[in-house]
Amino acid sequence: MRTRIQVEGLAKAYRIGTEIQIEDSMIGSMVNFLKSPLSNFRRLRNQSRFDSFEDPDIIWPVRDISFKVDDGEVVGVIGRNGAGKSTLLKLLSRITDPTRGSATIYGRVGSLLEVGTGFHPDLTGRENIYLNGTILGMKKREIDEKFDEIVAFSDVAQFLDTPVKRYSSGMIVRLAFSVAAHLEPEILIVDEVLAVGDASFQKKCLGKMQNVASHGRTVLFVSHNMAAINQLCDRCLVLEKGRLIYDGEATEGVDHYLKIGAAETTCGAYQIDPAAARRSDCKGQITRIELQDLDNGTSGSFGIGEPFQIRVHVTCYDRISMAVVGAEIMAANGTPMLNLRSDSQNIPLGPYSAGDEVIFTIQVPGLPLYPGLYRIDPWFGERRGKRIDQIRDAVSLSLEVKGRLQAEHLIQPGRAIMLMDCEWTDAVVTKANQ
Amino acid sequence: MANSDTAQTPLSEHCIVIVPTKGWKLIAWQELIEYRDLLYFLVLRDVTVLYKQTIFGFAWALMNPVFSMLVFTVIFGALGKLSTDGQPKSVFYYAGVLPWTYFQGAMSASANSLISGANIFSKVYFPRLFIPLVPIISKLLDFGIAFLLMIVMMVWYRIMPTTNLVFLPLLVLLLILTAAGMGMWLSALSIQYRDVRYAVAFCVQLLMYAAPVVWTATSVPEKYRLIYGIYPLAGIIDGFRVAILGGRPMPWDLIAVGSVSAVVIFLTGAFYYRRTERIFVDVA
Incomplete structure (x- = not known):
């Protein structure tokens, strides 16, 4: 090795x-x-x-991290928002300079911290392939050789000579990822690029990454998608507040990570750091999230099927004529379970003006899911669901066995994901003669 | 184990050590050469994008120098009656405006390049030095196009170039060095202190009147000539005019002093840029 x-x-x-x-x-x-x-x-x-x-006065997004990665290893990097994952990748890709310590890298590095770096809207697809490829560190000759493959992978062949500003956002992402996917460095550093594109394209990307890994290249991969980490990585690093708290086998690392989440879950109220990096535009921000039972008691754990409410506090910075609020509920490994959104029921919300502080309350009649840890990603947006702010990975909820569903050993998720408290009766229609 | 090591591609050439950088660094020529394809595509991007979706396309490269020339001919030539060395006014002004337009365009674009390129260099590593150098190279195209008009004008006015024309490449090289040096200084300063960005916009005006664009360097008193020559554009623009239009000997005194300061500007710019580049991402 x-x-x-x-x-x-x-x-x-x-x-x-x-x-x-x-x-x-x-x-x-x-x-x-x-x-x-x-x-x-x-x-x-x-x-x-x-x-x-x-x-x-000093913040240390990355403090005192040491590890070693060998040839052909695929290492996942996980941690909550602000744990230092992105900074670590930036240090390893030489984008920013470390304050202390050292990293030695043997081999050519390709880093993909963003899809489509350097894409220019006025250039055609063909021109952007060359530009983006060379920015990522490829030589012109290498791009020439792989050009047809890149085009085939991206499915945009007939728009190759159209400026990319006429592309749909999905097409831009596909084109950009296929350039990146054909980068063939010895070490690939990837930051959450799989969070883009539709489901079938994501699947294609995962396949491509698996392919890269099986060719004996080293991959360092940051993701919030635990399913992808489990599927792709043999080893994972868990970061917490800038420190490396776990380095070892991947599934165990994911469990470890979920446990840190669980330790903090019981509080049920989350103040959101306005500066935390996330998808949000300047029209407003989510400032606080609370999970409450129906008596307004804040809690992070509820029984299966027990009604509760999600309260989302929002500060508006601009006029919002029509608002949509929602919450995505995911299993701990990232599998989406429910997407609750006010516009699916045509609930009129708004208008709000700049400076308004609004509390949206979503009353959930109960989650018919297996016990365990779930993530809630609340968001709010404008009409047609154009998102203004979304909080990822901040809120978790633990569903517990309460009430009538008591036989804990029987309530284990198998292939099914839903569980319900049903009414069961029997009626003997014909009594056999004895 | 040793065998399998040698069987693979040699790795030692690609060993990168990432440690906190301190102190002054030289230009890493080898790295620049390794990334030369990127430089080519960045320049190509600049050039392609510039006149996309315009009606006149590359004719725009002529607008700026031609209109400056017309304004100068009317205001300084016809109304102000400034000396034009006995040359036809329009040719005299155009020969000064031509190198100045390149210098101004290249330096301003270069000074802004880091701020406008922050979204690229904060996401991927490549030699940062390319960012201010790309506009310096891509503006040469405009310069070349505008130069064609110079030739047309000389034919029209039947001006025969003198043998001094052979020094033109040297002057253009000095022009590029000065623009690149200023570009490196200003871009590195302005990413950290945005004040510089606004200061550049109006200082450019002052720099133009300080250069012999609308007047001739022969009007500088003899005893101040060498001091004036420290401003590299003095020798470059005056020399440019003489090399093309002739009429008097090349101003070698100005050019000599100017070349020294052009080289100094370029080298100090490169050093300063290399020294501060480690914090670009953090302050951008």
């Missing part, structure tokens, strides 16, 4: 809001310059100090 990636004590720090010792304006910088002997002294002193992990 040959080592491909060797990471030792890697850490990355940011001053809150900006990088260490950087002023945003010329004046600030000049003042800084005048004070520089003093601040230089402070900086140097801090640099040699061990306890700087505790400095409240």
Whole structure:
């Protein structure tokens, strides 16, 4: 076995809001310059100090991570939002510089942190294939050789000479992914790109990744999709608050990760960090989510079929004439179970104006699902379901055996996913003669 | 084990060590060469996108210099009656406007390149130095097109080029060096201090009047000539005009001093850029 990636004590720090010792304006910088002997002294002193992990002005998205990846390994990286997954990948792809520690990489790296980096809307599909390919590190000759394959994989052959601004968003994603999929580095670093495209295309992408892995290349793969991690990876790294808390076999790692989720689930109320990276546009943000029983008691666990309510607090930054609110409910491994949305019942919500704080309450008559841990991703949007904000991976709910469904050993999910509290009667129609 | 190692593609050439970078770095020529295909496609993208969905297409490359020339001919030539070295006014102004337009366009685009390219370089690694250099190269196309009109005008006015024309490539090289050096300085500064971006917009105006675009460098008093020559565009633009139109000897004093400062601007720009590039992603 040959080592491909060797990471030792890697850490990355940011001053809150900006990088260490950087002023945003010329004046600030000049003042800084005048004070520089003093601040230089402070900086140097801090640099040699061990306890700087505790400095409240500095955040460490990645702190002191060490691991080693060998040839042909497919390693999943999982962790909650803000655990440092993306920063780790950025460090390994040389996009940003580490503050401490080192990483040694043996081989050519292809990193896919975004689908379609450098795509220009005015260029044709053909021109974008070359541009995007070379940005990802391919040579023109390599693209020439694989050009037909790339086009075939993307299914956009007849639009090859059309500017991509006339493409549908699905076509752009397909084209971009097929360029990336034909990158053939020894080490592939992938960040959640499978979260795009429709189901059949996602399946195709997973197949392609499996193919890459089976050719003995090393893959580092960040995902929130536990099913994909289980399916693709032999090993996984679990990050929590910038630290590596688990490194080992994949299924065990996924369980471990879900357990951290479970430990925090009982609270049932979640304050949402407005700065957390997520899909949201400037029209409004979800600020808080609560799970409550019908007496407004906040809780994170409910019985099977027990009614509860999801309360979504939203602050509007702009006028929203018609709102749609919803919640996606997923099994712990990411399999979608339910998608509740107000527009499916034509519920009129809104209008709201800028500055309004609104609480949406979704009364759920009970989840007819097997006991276990479920994720709730609430979202809200405008008319036709155009999303304004969505919280992923923040809220989980534990469904427990309560009430009439008591025989716990019998209530195990097999191939089925739903479970119901039914009424059972019998009536002997004809009594046999004795 | 050793056998299987040698059987695979040699890895040692592709060993990357990622550690905190400190201090000053030289230009990594080898890496730039390795990524040359990317440079080609980035330049191609710039060039292709520029005049897409326009009616006049590449004719736009002529609009800027031609209109500047017309304005200067009327205001400074006809109304202000500034000396034009005894040359026809329109040719005189066009010969100054031509290198200036390239310099201004290339430097401004280069200064803004990091800010507008942040969405690319924060997602993938490639030599960051390409970002400010791409506009410097792609604007050469406009320069070439505008130069064709220069030839047409010379034929029209029956101006015979002198042997000094052979120095034209040297002057263009100096022009490129200066624009690239300024571009590296300004782009690296403006990604961190957005003040620079706004300052560039109006400083460009001042720089034009400081260069011998609308006037001739012969009007600079003798004792200040060498000091004036520190501004690289003094020698470049004046030399450009003499190399094409002739009429007096090449201003070698200005060019000599200017070449030194052009090289200094280029090298310091490259060093400063390389030194600050590690924080680009964090401050972008």
